[in-house]
Amino acid sequence: MLRRAVSxxxxxxxxxxxxxxxxxxxxxxLPFLRASLIPGLNSDYQSxxxxxxxxxxxxxxxxxxxxxxxxxxxxxxxxxxxxxEQDGEGGKKEIGPWIRLPSYNRTVKYATGGQCLSKVLxxxxxxxxxxxEEEGAAFEYAMFLNTEEKAAVCVFQAGPLLEGPxxxxxxxxxxxxxxxxxxxxxxxxxxxxxxxxxxxNYRSPIPLGSVVLVHAALEKMEDRKIYISCQVTSSxxxxxxxxxxxLFVKVNxxxxxxx
Ligand SMILES: CCCCCCCCCCCC(=O)SCCNC(=O)CCNC(=O)[C@H](O)C(C)(C)COP(=O)(O)OP(=O)(O)OC[C@H]1O[C@@H](n2cnc3c(N)ncnc32)[C@H](O)[C@@H]1OP(=O)(O)O
Numbered sequence: 001m002l003r004r005a006v007s008x009x010x011x012x013x014x015x016x017x018x019x020x021x022x023x024x025x026x027x028x029x030l031p032f033l034r035a036s037l038i039p040g041l042n043s044d045y046q047s048x049x050x051x052x053x054x055x056x057x058x059x060x061x062x063x064x065x066x067x068x069x070x071x072x073x074x075x076x077x078x079x080x081x082x083x084x085e086q087d088g089e090g091g092k093k094e095i096g097p098w099i100r101l102p103s104y105n106r107t108v109k110y111a112t113g114g115q116c117l118s119k120v121l122x123x124x125x126x127x128x129x130x131x132x133e134e135e136g137a138a139f140e141y142a143m144f145l146n147t148e149e150k151a152a153v154c155v156f157q158a159g160p161l162l163e164g165p166x167x168x169x170x171x172x173x174x175x176x177x178x179x180x181x182x183x184x185x186x187x188x189x190x191x192x193x194x195x196x197x198x199x200x201n202y203r204s205p206i207p208l209g210s211v212v213l214v215h216a217a218l219e220k221m222e223d224r225k226i227y228i229s230c231q232v233t234s235s236x237x238x239x240x241x242x243x244x245x246x247l248f249v250k251v252n253x254x255x256x257x258x259x
Pocket of ligand 1: 101179181183184187188193194195196197223224225247249251
């Protein structure tokens with residue numbers, strides 16, 4: 001049980017710590033996932049201070065630009081990425097409220113000592129949205145968090161392997177990217193969470209190959225529950241493609257290993 005708990009901490013930390021490191025924050029002093037900065041959280045689900053539990057090996061960050069990205073995708077990425085650094089006094093760069101979330105294709109694999117899955121499963125496990133190696137084929141996306149507004153934006157380019165109705169994006173793929181973005185925001189706000197409810201209204205089709213924006217924002221937090229709203233729009237914001245609401249529930253690490 002102890003080994004499982006350690007693995008689960010590594011799992012969550014592997015997702016959150018790179019973003020904190022990007023902000024040059026001294027990790028050992030940090031509350032885990034900054035959950036304690038959010039008022040009103042149930043103390044059972046609050047912060048745990050972690051030391052750096054990983055080897056020096058850094059896996060590929062899939063949210064960085066690659067040759068498959070269209071000029072529009074790159075322009076939007078650069079726009080939000082530039083918001084992550086603000087000009088301070090004397091032209092010095094300062095960290096602003098925006099942070100870019102790195103994105104890896106594994107969870108426990110690159111945390112040292114991960115033993116919560118069998119070794120065979122662990123070696124094969126991949127994050128659903130990052131399991132196709134061919135660049136541009138499926139989910140190309142980068143996520144940015146606004147820590148002051150408790151909101152997130154994802155720049156998403158939909159690849160040809162995500163087809164549903166002819167020439168358009170599959171509804172399950174749309175739900176997947178919504179779950180990912182709202183989930184990332186909830187993890188940032190609340191630590192270890194799972195999706196309890198996802199309610200999706202599809203308003204207009206999303207053409208394959210197009211670039212869209214996924215906006216997510218915190219609506220409210222009640223005890224263990226985190227309510228997030230989400231809209232998928234065209235890249236200029238003029239067309240609404242999808243609206244959603246999501247409920248995430250904070251869980252203890254043991255919950256993930258109940259069989
Ligand atoms: C930076 C990294 C980037 C990383 C970027 C990647 C992010 C990916 C994120 C993906 C996230 C997923 O897909 S997660 C995978 C899909 N989800 C799951 O498998 C979850 C399966 N469901 C469960 O495990 C469970 O049902 C729970 C944990 C949701 C709830 O069980 P529980 O712990 O026993 O709690 P329970 O008492 O039932 O519920 C707690 C409170 O929530 C309410 N509640 C529970 N379920 C619901 C519901 N469906 N609809 C409404 N309300 C609900 C209850 O009424 C209660 O309210 P009150 O009485 O307190 O008022």
